Amino acid sequence: MKTKALYPGSFDPLTMGHLNIIRRAAKLYDELTIGVVSNPSKASMFTLEEREEMLKDALRDLPNVKVDHFSGLLADYVNRMGFDVVVRGLRATTDFEYEIQMAQMNARLFNESVETVFLMTDPQYSFISSSVVKEVHTLGGCIDGLVPDEILKRMVK
Ligand code: PNS
Numbered sequence: 001m002k003t004k005a006l007y008p009g010s011f012d013p014l015t016m017g018h019l020n021i022i023r024r025a026a027k028l029y030d031e032l033t034i035g036v037v038s039n040p041s042k043a044s045m046f047t048l049e050e051r052e053e054m055l056k057d058a059l060r061d062l063p064n065v066k067v068d069h070f071s072g073l074l075a076d077y078v079n080r081m082g083f084d085v086v087v088r089g090l091r092a093t094t095d096f097e098y099e100i101q102m103a104q105m106n107a108r109l110f111n112e113s114v115e116t117v118f119l120m121t122d123p124q125y126s127f128i129s130s131s132v133v134k135e136v137h138t139l140g141g142c143i144d145g146l147v148p149d150e151i152l153k154r155m156v157k
Contacts, residue, residue, distance in 0.1 A: 005029035005085040005117075008074055011036055011051050012044045013151045014058055015133055017125035021089040024119055026062050029085060034059070038071040045134055050154070058148050075109030084114060091121045091129075 007025055011018060011034070026032045034055050038048045046054070048069055055067045070077035078086060086106070088099055103116040128146050137143045137155055144152065 002030040004031045006083040007087045008035040017128040025087045032065045034067045036069040086116045090118045091126045
């Protein structure tokens with residue numbers, strides 16, 4: 001049976017850290033869906049449509065990866081779509097506190113067989129987050145190599 005994995009997140013914007021997790025997860029599972037969260041009450045740099053478009057562009061070479069979006073509870077989306085695994089990336093101990101809370105809460109809400117699986121971020125990307133990249137760029141700092149080139153072009157626009 002095929003294992004269907006989901007990598008959920010805001011991806012505002014997609015970073016090299018996300019890409020690293022996606023490429024590694026795509027090797028581990030038969031099908032990987034990138035689930036972009038739609039949260040209209042949260043201010044974002046890019047719209048949901050732009051975030052999905054940027055992901056599709058960046059992941060064109062990965063045949064078993066597709067891009068989708070969801071709103072509301074992650075667990076409802078996971079149960080409805082029949083995912084087996086939810087992938088999250090872990091950078092540092094600071095991520096761990098938030099992630100364990102989310103994983104344990106979701107474990108109560110997921111269908112019985114669904115697991116959250118953590119991949120350790122490659123050390124070269126451990127300091128990167130969408131928010132730090134946005135802040136540095138907005139204040140005029142260089143973020144070359146921290147997001148895909150196409151995304152940097154859109155951020156400059
Ligand atoms: O990239 P992010 O912002 O760290 O992703 C967080 C995300 C989207 C996975 C998380 O906020 C989420 O699952 N949101 C959907 C709402 C939800 O299910 N909340 C309860 C989590 S226990």
